[in-house]
């Protein structure tokens with residue numbers, strides 16, 4: 001009797017035991033609104049070590065392009081459709097430069113360090129682009145050593161972009177983080193578009209726009225936000241967001257729906273931790289997420305992302 005009870009308990013505990021989360025180590029592919037992105041496919045691709053080689057290969061598109069090392073002063077490089085741009089190892093990317101994905105579809109950007117955009121520029125800009133997956137990247141500039149408009153955004157997604165997933169990336173030391181929808185006046189182009197998933201991202205010391213989203217639909221989950229003096233997730237002009245299982249530490253207005261636009265946004269906050277900063281949600285969102293996803297808990301997310309987000313993990 002005693003033994004059979006013990007066996008039963010053992011079997012039950014084996015069945016219900018939570019697996020240790022391993023998702024930080026390897027992501028098999030994008031989840032969320034950008035899930036159908038395949039980029040340049042699974043071929044061996046080519047490796048580039050100079051701005052000119054990167055520019056030529058990226059412009060042509062339709063390939064897997066591996067950047068080896070940090071390329072300085074490339075300016076803003078155009079990326080063609082059905083392309084993957086991936087950094088080699090833990091220290092590859094662009095310094096004082098950026099990438100633009102404009103009027104094309106199906107692009108993957110992974111394991112790239114973006115260290116400071118060009119003057120007035122974005123580190124990564126998506127303009128009229130669809131199906132984009134940004135994964136395990138790092139974005140930063142010089143923080144408050146420069147004035148607010150010296151650089152533009154770290155990751156701007158504008159002009160009716162759609163089906164975008166941003167995952168396992170780090171954003172730090174910058175004024176204007178990520179702008180999804182650039183203007184209150186762009187309703188015609190943006191309404192019904194701008195579906196974005198932001199998950200497992202780590203934000204630190206970014207002044208605002210984590211992201212700011214107008215007109216679109218945003219799903220943000222399992223992310224860590226630290227040290228933001230102005231505003232965090234800013235839903236505006238009827239944009240709808242669902243924010244869940246995230247930890248906001250020392251973030252002023254971690255989620256806000258009535259800031260700096262004529263029309264409010266809508267937000268639903270689920271299982272988030274707010275520490276030193278309160279959400280200001282004036283309208284609830286009724287978003288139903290059309291895909292499967294797995295969250296990691298807010299209580300341990302900052303620790304998980306410190307170890308697993310950014311470059312050097314794929």
Ligand SMILES: *[C@@H]1O[C@H](CO)[C@@H](O)[C@H](O)[C@H]1NC(C)=O
Pocket residue numbers: 227228229250
């Ligand atoms: C909170 O964040 C601000 C930047 O917004 C920073 O200056 C300050 O040191 C942070 N406070 C703590 C306790 O970390």
Ligand SMILES: *[C@@H]1O[C@H](CO)[C@@H](O)[C@H](O)[C@H]1NC(C)=O
Pocket residue numbers: 258259260280282
């Ligand atoms: C936003 O909403 C809050 C709470 O209802 C209100 O106190 C505040 O004045 C509003 N701010 C703006 C800029 O509309």
